[in-house]
Amino acid sequence: MTAKGEARLLVEQFQADLKSIHDEIGKTIVGHIGIVQGVVTAILSGGHVLLEGVPGLGKTLLVRTVAESLSLQWSRIQFTPDLMPSDVTGTNMITEDGAGRRFEFQRGPIFAHVLLADEINRATPKTQSALLEAMQEGVVTVGRTTHPLPSPFIVLATQNPIEMEGTYPLPEAQLDRFFFKLLVLPPSRAELHAILDRTTGAEREKPRAALAADRLVALRAVVREVPVAPIVQDFVVRIVEGTHPQTSTIPGIRTFVKHGASPRGAQAIVLASKVQALRDGRFSPSFDDVRTVAAPALRHRILLNFEAEIEGVSTDDLIADLIKNLPEG
Amino acid sequence: MSAKEVLFTHVHRVRWRMRVQAGLQDAVLGILGTALGLMLLAAWTVWKGTPPMATKTGAAGVALSVALVTAILASRRRIDLVVCARALDSAIDSTMHNADRTVVALELAGSAGTPFVDEVLSDAAGRLDAGSAKHAVPIKAPKLSGLAVGSIVLAAFWAQAAGRPPRFQTVMTSTATETKADAKMGLSAMRTLLQDVLVQARKNGDRKNERLITLALDVLNQAEGVGPETTKARLTALTKLSDDLVKSGGRSGGLFEALTQVLQKDPTTRAAAEAVRRFDAEAIGRRFDELAATLHKAPVDEREEAAATFAEAAGLGQNAAPDTLATAAAAAAPEAEPERELKRLERALDDVAQDCEKDPDACATSVKKAGAELAAQAAQAQEGEDRARVNQALKDAIQKITGEQKDPPLEGAGAGVKSRAGDSSGTTPSSQAGVSRLGSAQKSGTPTPMKSVAEHQAGVVPRMVGADRAGNDPGDAPLGHKTSSVGKNGKDEHVELPTAEGLSRAQVIAGGANGRVQGNRYERVFRDYAAVVEDTLDTTAVPVQRREMVRRYFDLISPRTEGAQAQ
Numbered sequence: 001m002t003a004k005g006e007a008r009l010l011v012e013q014f015q016a017d018l019k020s021i022h023d024e025i026g027k028t029i030v031g032h033i034g035i036v037q038g039v040v041t042a043i044l045s046g047g048h049v050l051l052e053g054v055p056g057l058g059k060t061l062l063v064r065t066v067a068e069s070l071s072l073q074w075s076r077i078q079f080t081p082d083l084m085p086s087d088v089t090g091t092n093m094i095t096e097d098g099a100g101r102r103f104e105f106q107r108g109p110i111f112a113h114v115l116l117a118d119e120i121n122r123a124t125p126k127t128q129s130a131l132l133e134a135m136q137e138g139v140v141t142v143g144r145t146t147h148p149l150p151s152p153f154i155v156l157a158t159q160n161p162i163e164m165e166g167t168y169p170l171p172e173a174q175l176d177r178f179f180f181k182l183l184v185l186p187p188s189r190a191e192l193h194a195i196l197d198r199t200t201g202a203e204r205e206k207p208r209a210a211l212a213a214d215r216l217v218a219l220r221a222v223v224r225e226v227p228v229a230p231i232v233q234d235f236v237v238r239i240v241e242g243t244h245p246q247t248s249t250i251p252g253i254r255t256f257v258k259h260g261a262s263p264r265g266a267q268a269i270v271l272a273s274k275v276q277a278l279r280d281g282r283f284s285p286s287f288d289d290v291r292t293v294a295a296p297a298l299r300h301r302i303l304l305n306f307e308a309e310i311e312g313v314s315t316d317d318l319i320a321d322l323i324k325n326l327p328e329g
Numbered sequence: 330m331s332a333k334e335v336l337f338t339h340v341h342r343v344r345w346r347m348r349v350q351a352g353l354q355d356a357v358l359g360i361l362g363t364a365l366g367l368m369l370l371a372a373w374t375v376w377k378g379t380p381p382m383a384t385k386t387g388a389a390g391v392a393l394s395v396a397l398v399t400a401i402l403a404s405r406r407r408i409d410l411v412v413c414a415r416a417l418d419s420a421i422d423s424t425m426h427n428a429d430r431t432v433v434a435l436e437l438a439g440s441a442g443t444p445f446v447d448e449v450l451s452d453a454a455g456r457l458d459a460g461s462a463k464h465a466v467p468i469k470a471p472k473l474s475g476l477a478v479g480s481i482v483l484a485a486f487w488a489q490a491a492g493r494p495p496r497f498q499t500v501m502t503s504t505a506t507e508t509k510a511d512a513k514m515g516l517s518a519m520r521t522l523l524q525d526v527l528v529q530a531r532k533n534g535d536r537k538n539e540r541l542i543t544l545a546l547d548v549l550n551q552a553e554g555v556g557p558e559t560t561k562a563r564l565t566a567l568t569k570l571s572d573d574l575v576k577s578g579g580r581s582g583g584l585f586e587a588l589t590q591v592l593q594k595d596p597t598t599r600a601a602a603e604a605v606r607r608f609d610a611e612a613i614g615r616r617f618d619e620l621a622a623t624l625h626k627a628p629v630d631e632r633e634e635a636a637a638t639f640a641e642a643a644g645l646g647q648n649a650a651p652d653t654l655a656t657a658a659a660a661a662a663p664e665a666e667p668e669r670e671l672k673r674l675e676r677a678l679d680d681v682a683q684d685c686e687k688d689p690d691a692c693a694t695s696v697k698k699a700g701a702e703l704a705a706q707a708a709q710a711q712e713g714e715d716r717a718r719v720n721q722a723l724k725d726a727i728q729k730i731t732g733e734q735k736d737p738p739l740e741g742a743g744a745g746v747k748s749r750a751g752d753s754s755g756t757t758p759s760s761q762a763g764v765s766r767l768g769s770a771q772k773s774g775t776p777t778p779m780k781s782v783a784e785h786q787a788g789v790v791p792r793m794v795g796a797d798r799a800g801n802d803p804g805d806a807p808l809g810h811k812t813s814s815v816g817k818n819g820k821d822e823h824v825e826l827p828t829a830e831g832l833s834r835a836q837v838i839a840g841g842a843n844g845r846v847q848g849n850r851y852e853r854v855f856r857d858y859a860a861v862v863e864d865t866l867d868t869t870a871v872p873v874q875r876r877e878m879v880r881r882y883f884d885l886i887s888p889r890t891e892g893a894q895a896q
Contacts, residue, residue, distance in 0.1 A: 005444070007443075007447070007448045008448055011448075225443070225445055226445055227437055227443060227445050227449065229432070229434075229436035229437050230436050231411065231433070231436045232436070277426075282426065282452075283448040283449045284433050284434075284445065285433075286426045286427075286430070287428070288425045288428070288429075289426065328429070329432075
């Protein structure tokens with residue numbers, strides 16, 4: 001427990017660490033400030049991130065840069081239709097040594113601090129489901145043995161919204177395990193100029209490790225200490241409640257939503273709000289923090305019905321409508 | 330003072346200011362409501378003529394009491410501290426993330442005192458200063474305060490004066506010359522006068538005014554011994570009776586004028602007379618003028634009756650307004666007998682002319698009747714001027730009747746004077762009524778019997794070959810000319826013979842109305858009318874849609890060939 005005055009110091013250190021992370025990522029990644037902040041927020045909150053964008057926008061580079069700047073061990077899996085769960089988690093193999101033959105667990109690529117699951121929706125649901133336990137519990141069970149994953153364990157997955165043929169949309173259970181779903185948009189003209197300058201020059205600066213794993217864990221603990229005012233927490237609860245068609249007061253949600261957000265959504269909003277407050281040097285999240293993180297925390301947890309697809313309604317539209325019309329207290 | 334105490338001090342200060350502001354606003358609304366209530370009350374007293382229900386002081390006292398009560402109730406209103414904290418946040422800094430720092434701190438103040446919570450409270454308290462509450466909720470004049478003050482002043486004055494309509498002020502105020510005893514004496518004088526008038530009315534058999542006076546006496550009897558307010562009501566009822574009788578053409582106006590003049594003579598009843606005069610004389614004068622105008626337009630019988638009534642009124646009420654009554658009587662006086670008779674005949678001839686346009690059979694009957702009357706009138710007319718008027722009326726009537734038959738006759742066809750309807754032979758000698766009988770109009774010497782109107786309507790129309798004279802009597806006008814009616818004892822009707830196509834212009838038009846829109850005759854009539862209509866449309870500001878409607882109508886009734894008609 002921190003004493004009075006130390007809280008301010010913790011917040012200042014938190015801000016400094018965060019700034020160093022952003023600086024290192026910024027050496028490689030041009031623009032995408034919101035995406036970078038979202039990824040860092042999710043990491044500091046202990047969550048996983050799903051990045052969605054068309055090919056060539058730097059999703060993989062972003063994930064790799066984040067992993068490098070955090071000085072974390074990372075691995076990459078290119079998800080394909082023939083990828084098997086054991087290719088992700090690892091499997092028991094027969095090994096032979098002086099004592100004879102025996103089964104030995106060969107760890108898969110999931111055993112890393114940061115797992116880059118590239119084009120996760122190209123793998124079969126069976127393989128996708130291999131991540132469920134790892135993402136939620138931080139362990140992998142193979143046979144009768146449960147293997148703990150290194151801490152922190154972060155899954156940064158990407159998926160392509162186009163070329164949907166031959167893909168397997170992520171099941172709701174797995175989607176719900178992602179802390180944020182971030183939409184990667186094409187860079188602006190200025191950002192594109194900067195990308196060209198950095199990538200076509202003679203030398204390219206590499207990011208260095210700005211944050212050790214234990215420091216990251218400590219920062220996560222600071223986030224957990226941030227208090228949330230009951231009125232703000234009630235606002236979060238009402239937001240999540242408002243995404244359910246049965247209880248929502250928003251006509252669009254009653255019409256187009258099939259299933260609302262789960263409690264994980266509320267958890268994500270609160271934690272992310274705390275990170276937002278700390279990032280700004282405040283000691284408790286505000287209503288605006290909640291509004292800022294509501295969309296990435298909820299957009300993949302709200303399941304739309306067929307009518308919404310026909311009408312072209314997105315979850316972002318519904319969330320914006322909900323936040324706009326929901327009173328604070 | 331800890332951060333938590335600072336925070337709560339400021340929040341409570343804001344709440345106090347909010348209550349004061351709400352109390353002021355509610356007090357203003359209370360005053361407004363009170364003013365509205367007082368105005369409604371005043372309107373009620375005016376409507377009912379009851380005494381004032383409030384004084385200025387009383388009205389102001391009620392308003393202030395209501396304002397005080399509403400202010401106290403408003404100050405007791407529950408105001409959530411979060412609302413106060415929001416007001417503070419808005420006043421200090423409403424930018425993003427700063428708009429709820431005080432709210433968050435207030436909410437966290439009740440939780441366990443962790444370092445982060447303490448920092449939150451310190452942070453919030455550090456933003457507050459002495460002027461925060463003042464800036465958050467400035468106490469200012471409530472909305473509508475000016476309107477409230479103005480309305481309550483107005484309502485207070487109105488409420489006091491409401492029970493005394495100005496029309497009764499002279500009689501009923503204690504400051505006037507009339508006291509209750511004076512009013513009683515005035516009523517006695519009125520009763521005496523009314524009794525005198527009642528005797529006179531009965532003598533003249535005037536039932537209307539007899540009833541009025543009886544009612545008036547009843548009213549006066551009931552008024553005796555009661556207060557001035559009741560007397561006012563009686564007088565009002567008496568006035569209404571008078572008005573009703575004036576509307577029905579009676580002479581109550583004169584009656585009241587006489588009444589007021591009698592009351593005016595006696596100093597003790599002068600105030601009552603003034604009151605009666607004030608609310609009756611002008612109105613009665615105006616009504617007499619209206620009555621005179623109305624009677625001038627009324628039928629003769631009613632005017633005669635009204636004139637008799639006025640004459641009686643003039644004789645009965647010696648004090649009646651002479652000018653007004655004279656005007657009314659002059660307006661209602663009957664005209665000289667011959668002139669009146671002539672006007673009646675003129676109207677009758679107008680009716681005949683209209684009948685001829687509509688129905689030839691009715692025309693014949695009307696012509697016969699009007700002709701007989703005209704002849705009799707002409708025979709009775711002794712004076713040259715009267716005879717000239719009769720002649721002129723006759724000419725006008727003939728002009729009206731024959732106005733529809735001025736088409737030039739076809740070649741070889743002679744226009745003549747048709748015999749009365751139903752006289753089909755045309756060979757009958759001149760009638761006793763003086764109507765010229767026509768022989769068969771012929772030029773070649775071969776008599777051709779004329780067809781009756783009924784036959785004309787049926788389309789059985791003989792072709793007239795012309796005639797030199799209208800009828801066989803000496804002095805008959807040549808055919809084709811109007812027959813002079815001067816010196817005839819009967820009534821000649823100038824009509825044109827059916828043309829070669831058989832029908833008069835009016836009949837052609839009537840036939841067209843029944844769907845017979847073919848033939849040269851119809852085409853000619855149509856062309857004339859269409860030309861007139863086109864000229865009118867060209868020279869008159871007629872809306873485009875109406876213009877098209879007229880043209881469409883004429884398209885529909887345009888002449889058609891027999892083949893087209895058959896189709």
